[in-house]
Each structure stands twice: as C-alpha cells, then as structure tokens.
Amino acid sequence: MDRRTFLAGSLGVSLVPFMSRLAFAAGKPVTWWYESAAPAQQEAIAKVLVGGFNAAHPDYSLTVDYRGSELDKQMRVALLSGNGPDVVYTAGPSYVAPMARAGQLLALDDYAEKLGWNKRILPVFLEMGKYDGKLYAVPKTYETLGLFYNKAVLEKNGWKAPTTLAEMEALADEALKAKLVPFASGNAGWRGNNEHYVTIAFNSIAGPENVYKALKGEIPWTAEPFVAAINKLNDWWQKGYFGPDYFSLETEQFFAQMAAGKSPMLPSGTWHFQYIQSYFKDNADQCGFVGFPSADGLGAPVYALGVGSTLSIAAASQNPDGAAAAIDYVFSPEFYGAMNSVWQGEWNTPLEDLSMVKISDTVPALYAETMKTLADAVGDNKYGYTSWTFLPPATDTQLINGIEEVWLGRSTVADYLAQLDATFQQEKAEGKVPAVPAR
Structure with a gap:
C-alpha cells in the first residue's frame, strides 16, 4: 500500500x-x-x-x-x-x-x-x-473524532494540550476553577451530537477491540468495559464539563464559544475544520487539534473511523x-x-x-x-468505530436518546446499556448491522 x-x-x-x-x-x-x-x-x-x-x-x-x-x-x-x-x-x-x-x-x-x-x-x-x-x-x-483546543487559552493559563485521559481531566478541572466551560458542546441544532461523546467514551475508554467484539456479537454492550466508559462519560457530565447550556447551543454557537476563549476544549469531529477560518479569522493557527486522549493501557489516541x-x-x-x-x-x-x-x-x-x-x-x-x-x-488498521457508521439505525437512535436519560438522572448506566444491547441484538438478528471489516 x-x-x-x-x-x-x-x-x-x-x-x-x-x-x-x-x-x-x-x-x-x-x-x-x-x-x-x-x-x-x-x-x-x-x-x-x-x-x-x-x-x-x-x-x-x-x-x-x-x-x-x-x-x-x-x-x-x-x-x-x-x-x-x-x-x-x-x-x-x-x-x-x-x-x-x-x-x-x-x-x-x-x-x-x-x-x-x-x-x-x-x-x-x-x-x-x-x-x-x-x-x-x-x-x-x-x-474522525478528536479534541479541538484554543491555544491562546491554554497558554494564558499555563496549560498544555492533553495527551492522556488523566491530563485531559486535570485540565477540565482547572478550567472549571477558572470559571470556564471545559467542553464547548451542545445539541440544540442536532440531537445526534450526543453520540459523538458516547463514541469517544466507547473507543477511548472501553477501547476499539471491545467495540469490535460487541459489533461482531462476541460480547454484549453491557460488558464491563462499556459500563466503565459510560460511567466516566456521566461523571464528566455531572461535574459540569459540558456546561449549563448544552441543550440550548447549536454547533456554530459552541464552536464560537471555544474560539472566543470561553471554553479551552471542543471534543468533536473533523467536520468542524470548516469553521476554523470563520471563527478564528486571522488567527487560524491558534486552533489546535489532537486525537482524543485514551485511557491507560490503550496507548496512543484512538482515531474512531x-x-x-x-x-x-x-x-x-x-x-x-x-x-x-x-x-x-x-x-x-x-x-x-x-x-x-x-x-x-x-x-x-x-x-x-x-x-x-x-x-x-x-x-x-x-x-x-x-x-x-x-x-x-x-x-495501518489502527482505528476505532463511530456509532453512526457501524451501528444499525434503531440501536443508534437508542444510543443518542438514552444517554440524555442517564445524564438527567432518569435512567441508570446499567439500564441504558441493557436497552442498547437488546435493540442491537434484535437488529443483528434481522441482518441490519452494517459490514464491519476484520481487524
């Protein structure tokens, strides 16, 4: 090749x-x-x-x-x-x-x-x-998904772009202390933005090997790695990483929030590159992007495909x-x-x-x-899996809608994953799961 x-x-x-x-x-x-x-x-x-x-x-x-x-x-x-x-x-x-x-x-x-x-x-x-x-x-x-960040905000506060999950959480905690919203984010214009964060958690915490096994039906979505991943994602929500206005901000609004220095980081996908020149204007080089930091044991950032x-x-x-x-x-x-x-x-x-x-x-x-x-x-066959690409339609809808119920305390992590798995198994039996290339 x-x-x-x-x-x-x-x-x-x-x-x-x-x-x-x-x-x-x-x-x-x-x-x-x-x-x-x-x-x-x-x-x-x-x-x-x-x-x-x-x-x-x-x-x-x-x-x-x-x-x-x-x-x-x-x-x-x-x-x-x-x-x-x-x-x-x-x-x-x-x-x-x-x-x-x-x-x-x-x-x-x-x-x-x-x-x-x-x-x-x-x-x-x-x-x-x-x-x-x-x-x-x-x-x-x-x-792919990764982490956009405002270089000027990091430099002003003496922070560095995170390379590990622990470093990212430490930066987010410092941002909260500085009265900043750690993650520029929102789903007012597109509820599907929810799945970007679930996909990040599944790949960067549970790991792509486990996601692959679940997609192939070798392990359920209720397996411990996915429990740990959604628990961590819920922790970020409860700590305020996503800010108070998540349900009222549209995509361009929260990108502008990051560009204006009100948020140091923006976890999302490469499609956001289209906004850099509009919102950073003559300072496009002040917008950085790295692969989303991974949990211990996963090594380098996972690029979810x-x-x-x-x-x-x-x-x-x-x-x-x-x-x-x-x-x-x-x-x-x-x-x-x-x-x-x-x-x-x-x-x-x-x-x-x-x-x-x-x-x-x-x-x-x-x-x-x-x-x-x-x-x-x-x-090089070193990639992860995005939910909107590899999950069948009803399962993906459950993933998007159900995570809000967890964040708002209306459902438990266990119930969320159980419903996700039940929907997936049904669609798998019906032949609706997209093709998953061998690793």
Missing part, C-alpha cells in the same frame, strides 16, 4: 476549469439529491462539483437538488416508488443495508472494477459498503452510467484538491494515494496533517 501524503501548494489557475463553467443542459441528465448546505457551500458545489463535472463530461448534465432535513424521508419514499435521483446520498452505511436489502440500490462491483475504484479507494471503505457480498455504496467523506455520508446508484436510475461517472469524478485527486481548498471536513474522500492532491496554501496546515494521520491510521 502506498503511503498517503498531501502536497500543499497554491492552486493558481487549476481552479479555473472548475469555477468557470456551471451546469449545462446539453447532456443526459444526472440527478443528485443533497442535504442542507450554506450559501457559500452551495456555491462550492455549483462550481467545483457541478461545473467541474459537466465541463469534464459534456455528454452528461449533473444537477444537485437540496432537500434539507427531509432528505432521508423523501429519499425513502422516492426509492420505494421507483423514483428519486440517480445518485443516492445517505447519512452513512447504516442507511445502506436496508435499501440494498429492499433491492433499491444498484450493485457497484462492475463499476468499481471498470473505473478503478478497487485500486483508488482505501480497501476498508469498500468492505464497509458491501451487503450480502456485493458493493452498494462508497463513502463521500470519512472522518466514521463515514459521514455515502454515495450509491438507484436501481431504478435512468442513467446509471452517468451516476457512476459523477461518483467517479468525486474520487479524482483534482476534485479532492479543489473542493477541500474551499470546504474542509465534508469532502474527505478515502483516496488510497493522496500524493497527487494539491490543497490551497490558504487552508490551515493542521487540516492536511490531521487527514494524513487519519489516512495512515486506517491504512
């Missing part, structure tokens, strides 16, 4: 082909439904994805339709009736298995061979996109070749470099070789370094 490296440098005129031409109606239509996107992000999609693809493929005409928070619901209804877009966009692998099982997705094995995806995409992601031995989805982006969204082709598509061409375009180094130069954290496609990728020198070097670290961890 080639070592994956980034080459940072000015794009110069290389963005011109992507930014000068938008969608044209001459070619055969290729439709793609997308979720929400801010105006600047929609502009990036129009110029880099739609314009770039249509310029490179004049026989096709790609259009992107924004469906917002209703995307999943509308997609399910459309596929059930045999309608919908050519490119099927989902929120992660757990959504793929039910669609593949229902015959709503086209197997991609022939395209993967013909277009070279088998050689271009990191193998673990091809395995994750399989159902019943066939490939049905490839990831639009992959991500997540797939933020997947791409498939509808079985009823009138233009499957065009849809495959659009997906193939997303997996080109030219697209990777152009899109990640204007929008970091949401289009980190799992290319096996990043040596041909060029990222604009205006992008914080920390982003390229973090993505390289994650790519190396995946390539």
